[in-house]
Amino acid sequence: MIESSMKKFIHHSASSKKALQIAQMSSSLPVNVLISGDIGVGKKLLCKEITQNAESFDALELEQLIQQQKIDLQSYSIIVAYNIDKLLNKKQFFQNITSIRIIATSSLEYNDRQNNFPVKIELEPLSKRKNDLIELTKFYTEEANKIYLCDKTAKDIEVDISENGISLKKSIYKSILFNSMSKDEMMNALYNYFINELTKGTKSYKELLEIFEVPLIKASKNIYKSQVQMAKNLDINRITLRKKIDTYFESI
């Protein structure tokens, strides 16, 4: 998992603004707070908006520490517990920490049957937070541009939000990295790839050739649109090109 370089909870969409408002209002209250949502929606960052200095634990690890009596609970007044839904014995866990304020994160499936959390904040996925997505894409693009010395804009990048912020960051970094690679770096990357593949087992020349041909046909199709133009510009026989397109039909 990529650690977030984001320091503040992004709140440009209506639902994230509301979530931040509730978090800030709850920060001074002596009650447990649960933040739930899918992976990468910003649960940990929102926890920091409630409490900056509290020690954080993975809930399962904390449960084990309590069982093994390796933690002095009396020295804590507030604890941040990530993935509270992963606890093995929830009832016992909360009985052990009745005097400690808990700020917890969980998946959306977690059901607080025992009413341990008077405040529950649900974070929507990035697909429903368009303004946050724009802002995050801009942030990660600028960050990646600085690292790879590029000047790509968010428009040039194809983003993946299947895992919200996590996949978004990965996709932006990858996209900018690939765009910034020189011919030598590309060949070097391919060299390493071939080394790995050939070490794993025998592969034919034809099988490995698709690494080169698929992106080439895909890119030329994108630029020249028609097969006639593609053949003409790539200086390749139309029948040969057609055969190759048929071969790589699924990949293209």
Next chain:
Amino acid sequence: MYKENFYKKLVNESINPFVLFNNDAKLIDYNNEAEILFNYLAPSKLFELALAHSPHNFGFERKYINLKYTKLSFYAILVGYIDDEYIAIELYKQVNTEKEIAKIHNIKLVNIFSLIEISKSTNLNNKEIKIEEIYDVSIPEVKVNINNFLLTLNECFVLFQNSKTIKIKVNIKVGEYEIIDIKKHNVIEIECKSESKIELSKKLEEQALKSHINVYEIEGVLKMEFPMIL
């Protein structure tokens, strides 16, 4: 003479309502508690209740039945008559001693509007509900058990999740007080109303009991009352 006055006072001071009717359903006498009961139940209804549960012969008969008139609950009634002219009824009030414990534990000064905002936002969030708020902003910060208060509000707003509109009214009740540890406190009322009738849930009743909040429903409108402890 002495006896008559003494019993009259005794009956007047009782926490149970006493009512005496004549055979035309006319009120002849009643105590202080009955006067409060009349706010929630018409005397004619009470007369019907007395007739329905009156003993077959002259004398008195006690029946254990659960009755609830908004925020007043009774667990039994006593109906009796010694002639054809008068009939009397006494209702046995249900008193919850658990509340007494709840009210003195872990209370902290807080702005209740913030708590309502948090609960409302977390329970009615992402839903297209039109919310109208009428708040008496002169209500100062009050002492409540924040944890239990929020849990009670949550249980209340959960009942409105399928509503299209919700009207939340918060005000201090005029002329009503609650006495805790000899101190007299004003009563704050939170009223929640929807376009359709809302029924109390068992969870809300249980949670309200833990939080020292009186919760009841009048014609589909939910009302929560709690002392304004400063």
